[in-house]
Amino acid sequence: MIKWFKPTWMVESIYSITPAQLEKNNIKAVLTDLDNTLIAWNNPEATEESILWIENMKKADIPVIILSNNSDQRVKLVADHLGLDYIPRSLKPSRRGLRKAQEKLGLPKEQILMVGDQIMTDVLASNRFGVRNVLVKPILASDAWNTKFNRFIELKVMNALIQSDPNMKWGDSLDEPIR
Template identity: 40%
Template sequence: MLATFKPTWMVESLYHVSPERLKKNGINTILTDLDNTLIPWNNSIGTQKIIEWLSFMKDNGINVIVVSNNNPKRVQIAVSDLNIPFVARALKPLNSGIKRTLKRYNLSKSEVVMVGDQLMTDVWAANNCKIKSIWVKPLVETDLLVTRFNRFFETIIYRKLKKKYPDLNWKEDIN
């Protein structure tokens, strides 16, 4: 049961993950959550910074695809300046959105990693799909009620995970 929520790695943020390490692990595509993983839910990080990061990843052979539970309209608006593909209404923690993404972009499970700020949606969905995952800290704290609810359980789950897997800690990059 606990393994359902176990991330492959825990990293400070999406922006800490290096292309070299990803490639070392056979990964060429990041599937990223949108809110509080790629962009803060209140949009306080400049778009220019994200565009620069995206082009850095691209230059180093890493593709980025947004896989979000949000509705298509909201995701479309959020990524409109970023020029990256997205899958909306992904229904995480179910695996249907990730499966749809793999099929649409002709990707195998071993070459992708799901990155997200929530154990109970992003990491659980990745495990449901048997792909690697990176749990990241949220870019900003959120007041959304559903997220606060998830965070409450997340704290309990992480405490249990930590007990069972003592070396599961926040790191600067994946290993």
């Protein structure tokens, strides 16, 4: 049961994930959550940091798709600014959005990585669909009202995960998988 909630990696920030780390792990495309993963949940636009990270991925020919449970209006604004494809209202932990993204990419699951800040949506959806995933620390400590309940459950799940596996630790790269 607990395995469904266990991320492949735990990395402090999406910005520390590099094309070299992706290549080393045979990852050809990245799906990323938007709120509190790529930018703060209450930021209406792309930040300098996110622009630089995306530019780096583009230079390395690594497609990035935003996969968010948020509204089309919210996601489109940021995605357009960053020049990215996006899937709004993806209903994570449903596999639907991931399936759509995989169809767009035309890549096998083994070559796709999902990055997100929530176990109950991002990690669970990835594990159900069967792609490797990275849990990142939320950019902002506060959350939108509809995330607060998930965070409460998440704390309990995280405690159980740490008890089941002492290797569950935050790192700063994809070099050491926790499983």
